[in-house]
Amino acid sequence: MSALRARCPRCRTLTAVAFDELYECHSCGSTFAAGxxxxxxxxxxGGEEMAAAAETELPYPEALVVDLETLAEQSTVLARGLPRRPLVLGGCCxxxxxxxxxxxxxxxxxxxVWLDAHGDLNTPETSPSGNLWGMPLRMAIDEGSVRTDDVALVGARNLDPxxxxxxxxxAIDEDVARALSGAGAAYVALDVDVLEPGSIPSxxxxxxxxxxxEVERILLEIAAKARVAGMGITGLAPGADPVLLTRLAGAAGL
Structure with a gap:
């Protein structure tokens, strides 16, 4: 599926077309802030629940589905196929x-801005479990996609030594203003396990x-200080309320 054309979540026709950073449905006239x-x-x-929860219905045009055999393939296809302004629904982080x-x-x-109860900063050498989902923030930093100066880790409370x-x-901390200072745009990575248990199934x-x-206020702060170029929601368990997820995405401007 091309990221320029997507299925409208309201009228269910394949007539939502990317227009700059928005999608507009040519059938019903609805507009959407992200793909x-x-x-x-x-x-x-044991991450099958997370994978299944990525099928949660959200009121945005579905522009791309990435389900590949390796993380390297997944990352390459995602990077190339993103809509202009993506709302990514994982899976894991x-x-x-x-x-x-x-x-x-x-x-x-x-x-x-990485909102997560965990650091996701391990490497294959330091990880106690060997699970790749404990490493993605470190991967993004080590491959040069983001500088440590431009990273805030918010809500982390279960960190390995x-x-x-x-x-x-x-010098990575929770200071969102520091991370956003001087940046041209921001990406918000929201693992829902950052929330108090019971808020959203994680x-x-x-x-x-x-x-x-409280998380909504943080997202509003981010959107007020920077242009949010995209957001990802990950770490869900089945049964998450689409209304709550949409509310959080909306707070970030999506």
Missing amino acids: LVRVPRAWGA CAHVGAIRGLAARHDRLSV PEREYLAAH FMPEPGGPSVD
Whole structure:
């Protein structure tokens, strides 16, 4: 499917057409602030629930579905096929790697605000589990898609010792304003496990997180300070409320 043409979620016809960063349906006249990209994959042991949750219905034109055999293929196809303004629905947080790569190629300096209960900063050498979904933020940094100066990690509370060392060595913290300063555009990576358990069904809940209202305020702050070029929502378990997910995407301007 071309990212320029997508199925309208309202009238269900394949007549939503990309117009600059918006989609407009030629049949019913509806407009949408982003194109939906589904990534029904989870790169780790036992992640089938996350993969299934990527099929959650959201009221955005479906512009692209990426379901490939390797993470390398997934990231390459995502980076090349992103609509102008994507809303990526994973799967695990590895879906963000290709999205960040693709958007970084379009902008001189891309900031990343990563909202997650976990750091996702491990490498194959430091990971206790070996699951790739514990590594995607580090992947995006190490491949040069985003600078550490332009990264904020918000809500992390379950970090492995090597991740804590990496954060300290590179001065990565929760300061959204710092990460956005000087950036041409921002990508928001939202793993719903950042939220207090029970807010939205998540694959790997961690106690002590912010409420939906608090995360919404953070997203509104990001949108007020920077141009949000795209957003990804990952880490879902089946049963997530599409209304809540849409509300959070809307707070980021999508």
